[in-house]
Amino acid sequence: MPKMKTKSGAAKRFKVRSSGSIKRSQAFKRHILTKKTTKSKRHLRGMTCVHASDEKSIRAMMPYA
Template sequence: MPKLKTRKAAAKRFRVTGSGKKIVRRKAYKNHLLNHKSSEQKRRRLSHSTLVSEQDEANVRLMLPYL
């Protein structure tokens, strides 16, 4: 069996939790156009990482075969 290639864009965006069962991602909408967003939204809702949904987890694992 040949080695599988990792999608490098996905490797930079996702990591696995300590147990190895879930995948963690950053939240969107915190890169630019931040002037009209409230401080609370930027600080509380967008700053923290969150888990990838169960529906998308299979696709992420295909992109990252050695995760």
Template structure:
């Protein structure tokens, strides 16, 4: 049976946490057209987020297929 391959698109967008059960992501809407966005909004967009639940399991399996 062939080896399972890492999904490269998901691997570039998410990082699996140390426990291996959740995934971190960066916030969207911070690339351009920033003049109309408030400073508070841009400041909060600097922080990423954590993916939980079934979505996290799907991401972890796609990024680390050997686990």
């Protein structure tokens, strides 16, 4: 059997932590930032966990992570 391929787009967007949870960056931070308040932009900084309902599909995209 050939090796399974990792979806390269998913590999760039997600990282698997040592605990097994998957971290992702926050959305809504790329453009149209003038209408967003400073507080809302500040809360979008940093990383967060992927929701439990999405974890199965993301793990399928990254079989060796």
